[in-house]
Amino acid sequence: MKKVSISAKLKKVLIVGLSAVLMVGAFAGCGSNDKKTADKEPSETKNKVLEPVEITNVSYDPTRELYENYNKIFTEYWKNETGQDVTITQSHGGSGKQARSVLEGNEADVVTLALEQDVNELVTGGLIKDGWIKEFPKDSAPYTSTIVFLVRKDNPKGIKDWDDIVKDGVEIITPDPKTSGGARWNFLAAWGFALDKFSGDEAKAQDFLKSLYGNVTVLDSGARGSTTTFVENGQGDVLLAWENEAFLSIKEHPEDFEIVTPSISILAQPSVAIVDEVADERGTQEVAKGYLDYLYSDDAQRLEADNYYRPSNEDILKEYGDTFDLDLRLVNIEDDFGGWAKATDKFFADGAIFDQIYKQ
Amino acid sequence: MVQDKGNKIAKYILIGLGALFIIVMLVIPLVTVLSYSLREGWKVFYDAISDPYAIDALKLTLLATVVTLIVNTFFGIFASWGLTKFKFKGKQIITTLIDIPFSISPVIAGLVFILVFGRIGWASPFLSAHHLKIVFAVPGIILATIFVTFPFVSRELIPLMQSQGNEEEEAAALMGASWLRIYRKITLPHIKWGLLYGVILCTARAMGEFGAVSVVSGHLRGKTNTLPLHVEILFNEFHLTAAFAVSSILVVMAIIILVLRNIVEVRVKKEE
Incomplete structure (x- = not known):
């Protein structure tokens, strides 16, 4: 009697298991459909209410606290400015390692890395267009250290x-x-x-x-x-x-x-750049540009200084003369x-x- | 008498050493994790484990574990059945191949998936044409977990099935039973405890997997972060208490699994 009930249970497990596998498959299918509709999106977004957007910022190790705070003020700013909700996903690690992962397919809309050379690796890999360094002020280094x-x-x-x-x-x-x-x-x-x-x-x-x-x-x-x-x-x-x-x-x-x-x-000038290949495919160029541009705003510059990065804006840097050794x-x-x-x-x-x- | 005494001393020394080793290596660290996680009180503990990122990480870990379990159970049963009930060339090679994940470093497992499915991997043109994403996304994490825990079920079943031989199945086949019926009525009842044991070990390993998953994860918070990876992130962000609180979830799940394992072991002994 017992044996029968156990094998019946196992049968149940197998059935549940099979359906779970099917569900995962269906799920993956949905995922790829989502992508396709997302591709069509940018053309029709101009005059309608903007769909919520997600971007990924692959960054280097010590910026964890900085971007946690920055993402909050940017989300607010972007909502006021465009009415669009934006969610930012963060990833952190050694700068070279992070560049490597983007190169291997970790889909970042923007990278905020520790040095120019790591971004150049992505240029070599065809992900970022040459000349990125002039795309944002101060050699695309909104803060220094x-x-x-x-x-x-x-x-x-x-x-x-x-x-x-x-x-x-x-x-x-x-x-x-x-x-x-x-x-x-x-x-x-x-x-x-x-x-x-x-x-x-x-x-x-x-x-x-x-x-x-x-x-x-x-x-x-x-x-x-x-x-x-x-x-x-x-x-x-x-x-x-x-x-x-x-x-x-x-x-x-x-x-x-x-x-x-x-x-x-x-x-030390940490570099920021839009990952063109990913942003073009996802249609996130605009929000990615907004995200990096806003790093140069007065509010963000002060936030960077509060997180102990030297703001690239000289006047704001001087306000923080007590914190940083400017000599x-x-x-x-x-x-x-x-x-x-x-x-x-x-x-x-x-x-x-x-x-x-x-x-x- | 003298010899008896010597034996007794040796016995106590050995037991003492064993116990000491277990206490230093296992008990103290585990107790530390639990006590550290409660160092700042229940509030901090609760906040850490109810943090949205922690919950996302828990969900992903559970998803990866469940899918891994299903895949590896199926695979394990079929592989061990095929390898023990039939004779064919290259059997020994396949048996050895199944064991590869045990001997290979998980980091290499992760890198292999990146080389195959990554942006510059050879499967990349196909994947991007179909908008499929494997590494740096959930499927990659599941794949890596499956790879690492691949042999657990079949390793339990193969010796068990070997020792049982084919007679009963052959007899049933001669009497005209279908393979499904043979499997349900004869094979499965024989292996069920071994199977359960393998599944439990597989679960424990799948939940805790760090190395291979770390390589293919991309560490996107709330998306591709499993519980063990989340612990590392918290630790790196100076949230020590939170890191230990989240670790304690893993510890508790591991203890539950150990208890289940012991229950299974007791049942097996009883049946014998």
Whole structure:
């Protein structure tokens, strides 16, 4: 009797299972139909009430809090401006890794990445049109940042400048320049300091970087991974961090950390761009453009400053003179490194200087 | 007498070591997860698990688990039936192939799907022509989960069916029973506990899968984030308590599954 009831139950399970499979199939079918109707949409939207729209922003690691807040004010702004409801889906990770995923088919309408080079990868992949960098003001960098040191309270290792972190016994946490945009800025900032110190001697600069990376104890794939390694997991003596990331850590744990500003750092310009291939296909060019344009508005610039990014609007940056060290000497990628294409080939390509330093 | 004493000491040392290992490696971490998640009280705990993103992640995890379960149960039954009740060339190779997901790193499994179904993968022209999206979308997550948990059911069933042999089925076939009837009346009753056991293991693994899913997910919040991925995101956003609260959902589900597993084991012993 029992056996019969059990096999009857199993039969039921099988039937339910089969119908579930069919349902999933039907569901997938519906999904593709939705897409087709969405394609037709833009032509008829002009004079009617606009359909709600969804865009995806694939961003890099430390911008999680920034875009969480920005998406709120943008949604409101866009609703007032056009009457259209917009939903923004976020994705975060190491900048290079994120660019890679977009290249492999992670459908982003806009990318807001850590560096120009990662967006250029998408140009090479045919997803973004050449000349994107002039599409938005200030080389498509609505906010900038720089690289600073985060050390433990009272600075037990006495770290003041780049010189101090290459000393024996100092443990450094920084992400991997192969996958993280922030890590590349870290590397170049250190290089800028070393060149200045050794009056342009590149061999000595390379040795300096070698002893720096010799002190690295954990090499995460993204900036946020490094921050949690340093802040939450208590590893290392100094974190080479985005300025915004360092401020955020202090905000989360005011008692435990201090920021040290080195004598030289780098002007880091995170890049934003519309992913043309995806936006054209989905008919989201307009809202994507609006989304990135609004990053330059006064409200958004202040919001960026509140989230510890340096606003690109000089006047608003000055309002935040108390927060940011505006006298910090900054090298920059165009003048000091000849642009990202050159810097990538020289430092980060396979077998280039970073590989030579790290493999030895 | 002396030898007896020595044996006893050895016994207690071994038991003690075993217990210590289990406490350090398993019990303490689990208790930490649960206590940490309640560190800031029930309110924070409740907020974390009722957050819309957490609920979306839970739904996706459940969807992926259920579909995986159905597919792998079907596959597992048919594969083990085919492999044990019939003789054919290449049987050994297929048996080995089924085990691949056990030995391959989940990261590679994820990358394989990206190379096949991704934007620059070889199936991409076909997929984009039909507006189908596999990786960086829900189907990819389900596929990755299926891949990783592929062998669980068949691994349970194959040895079981092998030990039972074909006599009963052959006798039934000689008497003119249809294959469906043979299956229902003879095969299934023999394997039902093994099947259930495999299904339970498969569920546990499917719910917790991180590596392969992480590669194909794209980490779109509310869309392609499973519960384990959501835990990672919360952890990275300094929401430690929330991360542990969401983890505790996974822990509780795992414990439920373990209890079910034990019940099944007891039943099996009774029947024997």
